[in-house]
Amino acid sequence: MLQSIFDLRNEFIVKNKSEVLTLAAEHLCLVGVSMALAILIGVPLGIFLTRRPVWKSLILGSNSVIQTIPGLALFGLLLPLPWLGARADRLAIFALTLYALLPIIQNTYVGITGVDPPVREAATAMGLTRRQLLWKVELPLASNVIVAGIRVATVATVGLATIAAAIGAGGLGEFIFRGLAMVDNHVILAGAVPAALMALSAYWLLGLVQRLLSPARH
Amino acid sequence: MAHAPAMSDSPAIEFVHVEYQTGDKRVLLSDLSLRIRRGEVLMLLGPSGSGKTTSLKLINCLLTPSDGQISVDGRPLQEWNVIQLRRHIGYAIQEGGLFPHYTVEANVALVPRLEKWEPSRIQARVREVLSMVGLAPDRFGSRYPHQLSGGQRQRVGLARALAADPSILLMDEPFGALDPITRSELQKEFLALQQRLSKTVVFVTHDVSEALLLGDRIALMDAGTLRGVYLPRQFVESTDPKVKPYVDACRAMQQVLQS
Numbered sequence: 064m065l066q067s068i069f070d071l072r073n074e075f076i077v078k079n080k081s082e083v084l085t086l087a088a089e090h091l092c093l094v095g096v097s098m099a100l101a102i103l104i105g106v107p108l109g110i111f112l113t114r115r116p117v118w119k120s121l122i123l124g125s126n127s128v129i130q131t132i133p134g135l136a137l138f139g140l141l142l143p144l145p146w147l148g149a150r151a152d153r154l155a156i157f158a159l160t161l162y163a164l165l166p167i168i169q170n171t172y173v174g175i176t177g178v179d180p181p182v183r184e185a186a187t188a189m190g191l192t193r194r195q196l197l198w199k200v201e202l203p204l205a206s207n208v209i210v211a212g213i214r215v216a217t218v219a220t221v222g223l224a225t226i227a228a229a230i231g232a233g234g235l236g237e238f239i240f241r242g243l244a245m246v247d248n249h250v251i252l253a254g255a256v257p258a259a260l261m262a263l264s265a266y267w268l269l270g271l272v273q274r275l276l277s278p279a280r281h
Numbered sequence: 282m283a284h285a286p287a288m289s290d291s292p293a294i295e296f297v298h299v300e301y302q303t304g305d306k307r308v309l310l311s312d313l314s315l316r317i318r319r320g321e322v323l324m325l326l327g328p329s330g331s332g333k334t335t336s337l338k339l340i341n342c343l344l345t346p347s348d349g350q351i352s353v354d355g356r357p358l359q360e361w362n363v364i365q366l367r368r369h370i371g372y373a374i375q376e377g378g379l380f381p382h383y384t385v386e387a388n389v390a391l392v393p394r395l396e397k398w399e400p401s402r403i404q405a406r407v408r409e410v411l412s413m414v415g416l417a418p419d420r421f422g423s424r425y426p427h428q429l430s431g432g433q434r435q436r437v438g439l440a441r442a443l444a445a446d447p448s449i450l451l452m453d454e455p456f457g458a459l460d461p462i463t464r465s466e467l468q469k470e471f472l473a474l475q476q477r478l479s480k481t482v483v484f485v486t487h488d489v490s491e492a493l494l495l496g497d498r499i500a501l502m503d504a505g506t507l508r509g510v511y512l513p514r515q516f517v518e519s520t521d522p523k524v525k526p527y528v529d530a531c532r533a534m535q536q537v538l539q540s
Contacts (some may be wrong), residue, residue, distance in 0.1 A: 188372035
């Protein structure tokens with residue numbers, strides 16, 4: 064068994080190259096769409112919390128509760144829902160987006176509230192409007208913290224998306240579940256290794272973005 | 282004093298029975314009435330918590346008075362568009378409050394850009410004000426704030442406040458965080474600059490010698506009220522028990538008496 068894990072010349076992958084590529088593309092699609100949605104919802108929601116902090120405990124709290132639901136259970140729980148449950152990929156994207164939201168909302172909030180108060184005050188006193196303050200000062204200064212949140216969320220989502228195969232949403236999880244059923248490590252690895260590579264490259268790539276965005280203040 | 286205040290009938294800034302309360306009903310400022318003349322440097326002097334920064338922030342609507350009336354250039358604040366008002370008033374604070382992600386040039390160009398000046402005019406103006414505050418534009422223009430010393434950051438802060446040529450300048454302990462030598466250097470340059478520009482300046486400080494050195498008049502604040510407004514000479518000669526301790530603590534008194 065150990066030997067098969069470390070056998071880099073995985074015959075299964077070589078023989079099923081096109082299926083590996085198809086499932087990897089599906090996987091990437093699940094992650095990409097979920098992350099895009101999570102960013103589109105999470106960043107504005109984080110900004111909203113900096114303006115209306117009363118909502119903070121409700122929104123961050125309910126999100127934390129979602130985080131505690133095991134992935135497989137959440138997929139199962141959502142299955143009977145009318146519109147969402149109709150298509151497996153729709154359901155998977157919905158669940159993955161929910162999971163990805165928390166670190167993005169949280170980091171957006173922390174990044175913006177972390178802007179130096181004198182900088183914010185000077186900006187206001189110079190006559191920046193609320194919107195200009197956001198776009199010219201708060202978001203640029205918070206951007207690397209926001210991207211750090213996106214980075215954490217993306218890596219987690221790549222891993223979590225393998226479970227989507229359990230409800231028939233496709234992706235690299237297909238191999239993992241198939242391999243488990245067949246008790247064939249080659250098949251499991253055909254799903255696990257590309258998923259791990261995908262997570263690592265997302266981690267590296269977003270780290271690069273983060274470094275590009277981090278303001279030269281040191 | 283080196284320069285006499287420019288007299289004019291309509292005050293640049295006027296406080297009439299102004300009161301400021303915080304959200305939790307603490308009164309930080311009560312019954313402030315004060316006329317600030319065009320072209321004068323008015324020092325707001327007092328210990329921390331005396332209401333001097335509060336008074337300053339009321340002028341550009343960073344705070345809103347709970348009672349009374351403030352006018353700028355003869356117009357009550359309610360009649361001003363807040364954004365226009367703020368762009369019409371320069372603001373300089375301790376450590377400059379510079380944008381860390383902007384170069385020196387971009388920091389200084391901030392208000393002219395917001396006001397949509399022609400790019401060539403902005404560029405010329407940035408070079409002009411940087412030279413004015415003693416920074417060579419070619420050497421410092423493309424640097425970031427963290428690449429400057431405290432004194433240089435303060436100069437950039439002043440240049441930024443001057444960029445759109447406002448007639449009023451609000452300064453909140455701008456030299457407070459500097460070492461004594463740099464501070465004294467900047468104070469001298471500020472005096473020289475003010476002689477050329479004749480802005481209306483409201484300057485918050487807790488440093489008596491700074492107040493005596495830079496001010497045309499000194500407004501002494503104490504526990505949220507205005508204790509009095511004095512010419513520097515009146516201030517040092519005053520027998521008011523609230524003024525006395527300041528003067529006693531300050532050796533600059535002798536310099537003023539000798540002048």
